[in-house]
């Protein structure tokens with residue numbers, strides 16, 4: 001009788017360990033980083049204007065902390081040009097200075113602009129057009145921080 005009870009207790013212990021193992025396994029799985037295609041605005045550090053190659057904040061970010069008149073100087077291997085020029089499809093102004101970001105369809109802050117106030121984001125840039133009517137998706141070529149861009 002005591003042998004049977006001991007066996008039952010061993011089975012119960014095993015079951016508990018099995019459940020514990022399953023919980024630990026699940027925790028480990030959740031803790032694994034989604035390295036190849038992490039998609040999140042949280043990848044954008046405070047103080048930066050961030051862009052991603054794909055919609056939904058995927059494949060990036062490219063982080064722009066100052067004024068940049070030629071985005072072809074910033075490489076990103078999965079962009080068609082190999083640089084951020086004419087590539088971004090989602091964006092987030094995570095600035096902290098209060099300034100907005102004007103983005104431009106051409107290098108040297110030229111031809112058409114669009115304003116991204118601090119704290120704003122867009123998961124799909126194709127919903128926006130520049131002041132010259134061109135679509136914002138896959139077209140940003142320069143950026144300029146300015147107090148004239150605000151919500």
Ligand SMILES: [Ca+2]
Pocket residue numbers: 085086104105106107138139140141
């Ligand atoms: Ca462009």
